[in-house]
Every structure is written in C-alpha cells, then in structure tokens.
Amino acid sequence: MKQVFARPRTLAETPFTYCPGCTHGVAHRLVAEAIDDLGVRGRTIGVASVGCSVFSYNFFNLDFQQAAHGRAPAVATGIKRVLPDRVVFTYQGDGDLAAIGTAEIVHAANRGEPITVIFVNNAVYGMTGGQMAPTTLLGMRTTTTPFGRDPRLAGYPIHVVELLSSLGGVAYLARVALSGVAQIHKAKKAIRRAFQVQLDGKGFSLVEVLSTCPVTWGMQPVEALRWLEEHMIPAFPLGEFVTPETRERA
Amino acid sequence: MSVQTLADRRVLMKGNEAIAEAAIRAGVQAYFGYPITPQSEISEYMARRLPSAGGVFLQAESEVAAINMVYGASGAGARVMTSTSSPGISLMQEGLSYLVGSELPCVVVNIMRGGPGLGNIAPSQADYFQATKSAGHGDGRNLVLAPSTIQEAADLTILAFDLADRYRNPVMILGDGYLGQMMEPVVFPDGQAPRPAPAWATTGAREGPVRLINSIYLEPDSLEAHNLHLQEKYRRMRAEVRVEAYKMDDAEIGVAAYGIAARVVRSAVDRARAKGVRAGLLRPISVYPFPSEAFADAAEHVRGILAVELSAGEMVEDVRLAVNGRVPVRFFGRMGGAVPTPPELLGRIEQALREVSL
Numbered sequence: 237m238k239q240v241f242a243r244p245r246t247l248a249e250t251p252f253t254y255c256p257g258c259t260h261g262v263a264h265r266l267v268a269e270a271i272d273d274l275g276v277r278g279r280t281i282g283v284a285s286v287g288c289s290v291f292s293y294n295f296f297n298l299d300f301q302q303a304a305h306g307r308a309p310a311v312a313t314g315i316k317r318v319l320p321d322r323v324v325f326t327y328q329g330d331g332d333l334a335a336i337g338t339a340e341i342v343h344a345a346n347r348g349e350p351i352t353v354i355f356v357n358n359a360v361y362g363m364t365g366g367q368m369a370p371t372t373l374l375g376m377r378t379t380t381t382p383f384g385r386d387p388r389l390a391g392y393p394i395h396v397v398e399l400l401s402s403l404g405g406v407a408y409l410a411r412v413a414l415s416g417v418a419q420i421h422k423a424k425k426a427i428r429r430a431f432q433v434q435l436d437g438k439g440f441s442l443v444e445v446l447s448t449c450p451v452t453w454g455m456q457p458v459e460a461l462r463w464l465e466e467h468m469i470p471a472f473p474l475g476e477f478v479t480p481e482t483r484e485r486a
Numbered sequence: 487m488s489v490q491t492l493a494d495r496r497v498l499m500k501g502n503e504a505i506a507e508a509a510i511r512a513g514v515q516a517y518f519g520y521p522i523t524p525q526s527e528i529s530e531y532m533a534r535r536l537p538s539a540g541g542v543f544l545q546a547e548s549e550v551a552a553i554n555m556v557y558g559a560s561g562a563g564a565r566v567m568t569s570t571s572s573p574g575i576s577l578m579q580e581g582l583s584y585l586v587g588s589e590l591p592c593v594v595v596n597i598m599r600g601g602p603g604l605g606n607i608a609p610s611q612a613d614y615f616q617a618t619k620s621a622g623h624g625d626g627r628n629l630v631l632a633p634s635t636i637q638e639a640a641d642l643t644i645l646a647f648d649l650a651d652r653y654r655n656p657v658m659i660l661g662d663g664y665l666g667q668m669m670e671p672v673v674f675p676d677g678q679a680p681r682p683a684p685a686w687a688t689t690g691a692r693e694g695p696v697r698l699i700n701s702i703y704l705e706p707d708s709l710e711a712h713n714l715h716l717q718e719k720y721r722r723m724r725a726e727v728r729v730e731a732y733k734m735d736d737a738e739i740g741v742a743a744y745g746i747a748a749r750v751v752r753s754a755v756d757r758a759r760a761k762g763v764r765a766g767l768l769r770p771i772s773v774y775p776f777p778s779e780a781f782a783d784a785a786e787h788v789r790g791i792l793a794v795e796l797s798a799g800e801m802v803e804d805v806r807l808a809v810n811g812r813v814p815v816r817f818f819g820r821m822g823g824a825v826p827t828p829p830e831l832l833g834r835i836e837q838a839l840r841e842v843s844l
Contacts, residue, residue: 248696277691278690278691278692278693279690279692280690281562281688281689281690283558290702291702293698293700296696297691297696298691298696299688299689299690299691299696299697299698300688300696300697300698300699300700301557301558301561301562301688301698301699301700302588302698302699302700302701302702303554303557303558303584304554304557304580304581304584307550307551307554307557307581310546310550310551310552310554310555310557310558311554311555311557311558311561312558313544313551313555313558314516314518314554314555314556314557314558314559314560314561314562314566315558315559315561315562315688316558317516317542317544317555317559318515318516318542318559318562318563318564318566319562319563319689319690322562322689322690323690339547339548339550339551340547340550340551340554342547343546343547343551
C-alpha cells in the first residue's frame with residue numbers, strides 16, 4: 237500500500253506537550269517538513285527561545301541550543317558566523333521576539349544574518365499564564381489588561397513584519413496564519429521558502445505565524461481558530477512582504 | 487636563518503592590544519564585542535587582525551547581544567571571546583549565567599573602570615565582587631585571572647582559553663584601565679591552529695545522535711544534580727590557584743594586592759625594605775579560585791596583613807576568610823580612578839605594621 241502520510245524525520249518521536257488546540261504543533265510540523273523537503277536535517281541547528289516553545293528542542297530531531305529570553309537571534313548569529321555552511325533557525329514567540337528581544341531581532345535582520353526566524357504570534361504570553369504581549373490586540377483582555385488593551389496605557393500591537401521590512405539586510409518576510417487547511421498550506425510554502433532563501437545565501441528570513449492560544453484566550457479550540465480569522469488576520473495582514481525578487485527590484 | 491632571541495621578539499604594545507594578539511595566538515575563532523572605554527582597542531584590534539587570521543569579528547548591538555553571540559558560537563564549537571568594561575559586564579551577567587549553566591567555554595575580558603553607575607573611565611578594581619562571587623544569577627562561577635603586567639595579560643589570556651576548554655566554563659581576565667591603556671614590551675608564543683569543535687558542540691547532527699546546549703532542568707532533583715556537578719567542577723578548579731609571593735619569606739607585614747594595585751605595592755615594598763621594614767607582597771593571580779592556602783600559610787609568620795585595592799574593600803573579605811582571625815587584617819583603598827603612590831603606600835604599610843604590632 238502506498239504511504240501517504242508519515243512523521244517527518246526532523247520531528248522527534250516525542251508527543252507534543254502543548255495545550256489542546258494550540259497551533260505550536262502544526263507550526264513545528266511545518267518547520268520539520270520544510271527541513272525534510274530541503275534535505276538539510278543533518279546540518280541544521282535550531283535555537284529555542286523562552287515561552288511555551290521553550291521545550292521545542294524536545295520535538296525536533298535536530299541539534300539545538302536553548303537561548304535566554306529574547307536572545308535567540310544573537311545566539312543564532314554566533315552559530316551561523318562560525319558555521320556559515322549550516323542551516324540555522326530560531327523559533328520564537330511574540331513576547332520573546334517583539335518585547336524583550338526587540339534589539340536582537342532588529343539587528344540580526346539589519347545585518348542580513350542568513351538565518352531563518354519562525355515567529356509565532358498568538359497575541360498573548362502563554363507560558364506565564366496569559367499576560368499582555370506586544371502583539372495583543374487593542375481592547376483584548378489579558379491578565380495584565382483586565383479591562384482590555386488601552387493604547388493610552390499600553391501602546392499598540394507591534395507589526396513585526398512591517399517593522400522589519402525597511403531594513404536592508406532582510407531577504408524574505410511573510411505573515412501566515414494557521415487558521416485552516418488552505419492557510420496552513422500557504423504557511424508551509426512560506427516556511428519552506430524562508431529556509432530556501434537562507435540556503436541561497438540571500439540574507440535574513442522571517443515568517444510570522446498567526447497562531448491560537450485557546451487556553452489563555454478562554455475559548456474552545458475551534459472557536460479560537462474562528463477568532464484568529466475574524467480578529468487577528470484583519471489586524472495583521474497576511475502575505476509576502478519582502479522577497480528576494482522585490483529586493484532586487486527595489 | 488638566525489635564531490631569534492627573546493629580546494628580538496619583544497614588541498611594545500598596549501595591554502588591550504596585547505590581550506587581543508594573545509587571543510589570536512591562542513587560536514580564537516570568533517570575537518563579539520560592543521565598544522566601551524577603556525577597552526575598545528581590543529575590538530579595534532580584532533576588527534583589523536582577526537579576519538586575516540581566519541576568525542570572525544562582529545560588532546554586536548549591545549553587550550547583551552555580544553555575550554549571547556559568544557554563547558551561540560561556543561555552543562557551535564568555536565574558541566570564542568568577548569571583552570568589555572564594568573557596565574558592560576553588568577549587561578553580560580545574564581549571558582554568563584547561561585554560559586555557566588550550559589557549560590560553555592569562552593573568555594571574557596573585563597577592563598574595569600570606576601563606578602557605580604556610569605562612574606568614569608578611570609582605572610578601578612571595584613568589580614571584584616561581581617567577577618568572583620557569582621557568574622550572573624544562580625550559584626554559577628567563572629574562573630577569574632588578574633594580570634599585573636602586559637606580559638602577564640598576554641600569557642593569562644592564552645591560558646584562559648585552555649582553562650575554559652578544560653573546565654567547559656567561562657574564564658574572565660580581570661584587568662583595569664591602566665593595564666588596558668599602558669604600554670610595555672611583550673613576547674608572544676607562536677600561534678596555535680584552531681582547535682577542532684568538541685564532540686558535544688551543536689554543529690549539525692548529520693546521521694548521529696542530536697545534541698543540546700541547555701541550562702533548563704525543570705525537575706528539582708535534576709537541577710540539584712546539575713548544580714552538584716558544577717560545584718564539583720569548581721572544587722576541581724582549585725588546581726588552578728595561582729599566586730606570587732614577593733619578599734614574603736621573612737616579612738613581618740604582608741601586603742595583599744592584585745592587578746595594577748600590586749604594581750604600586752611592589753614599589754612600596756621595595757621602599758620599605760630599603761628602610762629596613764620587613765614588608766612583602768602576596769599577589770593573587772587567580773582571584774577565583776582565591777589563593778586562600780597561601781594567605782593562611784602567610785598568617786603563620788607575619789604579624790598582620792594589609793590589603794590594598796582600588797576599591798572600597800572587596801578582595802580584603804577573601805583575605806579575612808583565608809586568614810580566619812589568625813592575624814589582624816587592615817585595608818587601604820582608593821576609589822573612582824584615584825591610585826595611591828608608592829610613598830603613600832609606604833606610609834600605610836608602616837602604619838599597619840605599627841597597629842598590628844601593638
């Protein structure tokens with residue numbers, strides 16, 4: 237019988253420990269499929285961050301380094317600079333990348349470090365129990381914005397892809413969503429393309445992955461996916477923002 | 487070809503540049519740093535020389551980023567180094583803790599300046615506590631070497647790389663603004679080839695088992711076991727104690743000083759001897775591990791010990807612990823970039839000897 241579905245070699249045989257309905261597992265699988273497709277598992281090094289994905293190294297069948305909160309792009313820079321022929325990626329959440337690690341991501345992108353960043357944006361701090369993230373939507377209730385995020389007190393959601401798109405070192409920036417099969421297919425393509433850009437030595441690549449956190453959002457998993465479609469995608473437009481082609485034209 | 491004599495090979499160099507050249511001779515493969523006075527010449531030298539020596543130079547966006555680049559490169563198997571001055575070490579404390587927790591070798595140079603806060607850019611030894619008592623949060627330690635001459639700065643830098651590898655631990659070179667800025671003749675050994683990546687390094691797993699660089703141990707039992715392993719390593723590091731005794735054999739008063747302060751003390755000891763005052767210098771070269779045994783031994787035959795530092799009194803606490811009340815310990819320090827003169831120290835030595843002889 238023809239096999240039509242299997243665990244990617246890049247995924248370890250470890251059950252995910254994420255909450256029911258969390259999209260981290262889907263994002264992990266897409267990363268693993270991209271690495272399998274490109275045939276680079278044996279020369280890929282991942283950098284885990286701090287947040288719900290702190291244990292992501294458990295789920296990948298890859299060499300991994302665990303970075304301090306927000307510092308994954310600096311750690312990845314250190315790895316890539318001494319091993320330029322390896323594939324290096326970070327896997328970071330919104331608090332890690334867009335709050336405490338803002339300096340590290342901006343400068344890694346600006347230097348054009350040929351690394352790939354998987355940026356999971358679920359608009360909330362999941363691991364610490366649902367506090368406001370830099371990407372929390374206006375009016376959205378979290379444990380630290382109990383009356384809804386008020387821009388006069390807590391500012392505005394940060395649009396990371398748009399923020400980075402002005403930087404000269406950036407070669408590929410895309411925002412995708414894990415809200416359904418069609419979107420997941422697009423996400424898979426974008427993640428694969430981001431790794432391809434790294435292999436081609438074009439520069440820095442990042443894919444922002446709009447994701448759900450049903451537990452801290454206080455929703456059922458399906459309801460969370462709907463909320464992602466109805467609220468997150470309008471606030472964070474999807475698409476490819478920078479590609480090597482648009483860079484060449486510019 | 488004629489055989490070069492040692493004198494032929496001497497070059498006149500700033501301390502900062504000598505440290506950088508020594509690192510290149512030690513086969514450093516990557517340097518990450520952020521400019522800060524009084525050590526920026528290390529970065530500048532590396533920017534000029536390291537690429538042609540086959541290494542990587544990168545100016546980081548902050549000391550926070552620099553130490554995390556060190557983490558990544560060390561974890562990827564490279565011989566790696568950063569350098570900074572006091573406020574930069576404060577920013578690197580986080581990274582140092584992760585390096586210690588993940589058992590990654592690296593060399594960190596701290597050319598101390600005056601504090602607290604922005605302080606000034608003048609020489610200081612005010613960061614002894616920060617350097618020797620903890621590598622960031624969480625019970626971690628770095629091995630700390632404190633050179634007193636430019637030659638020693640070069641020699642200890644080369645040694646630091648070997649010790650970092652031997653113990654899989656950060657090693658700090660603790661200098662000060664004078665050591666960084668002053669020039670002296672220095673001789674370098676021939677350069678070493680870069681060492682191969684250790685087996686534990688994350689270089690891409692190929693078809694082998696995957697490797698992990700990590701400091702998380704969520705279960706209390708496993709974190710305690712990890713800490714017990716680290717503590718056992720710090721005990722083994724005691725083999726690296728280094729100390730110089732100068733005119734201590736018949737000394738009535740021992741003067742404890744390290745780094746640049748020991749240079750001034752040495753002159754003061756010579757002046758004391760010229761006056762018939764039996765003074766000696768006991769100079770820790772490793773300040774962590776501290777040469778406690780040498781001080782305990784000295785306490786058996788001196789009347790007292792005077793600790794001299796460019797601080798409010800930090801190393802003196804280690805001296806007191808080592809001496810354990812056997813003889814009186816006095817302290818004299820200058821702060822904020824002020825440095826005592828040999829005549830000033832001679833007066834302090836004589837005063838201390840009078841006090842402890844009462």
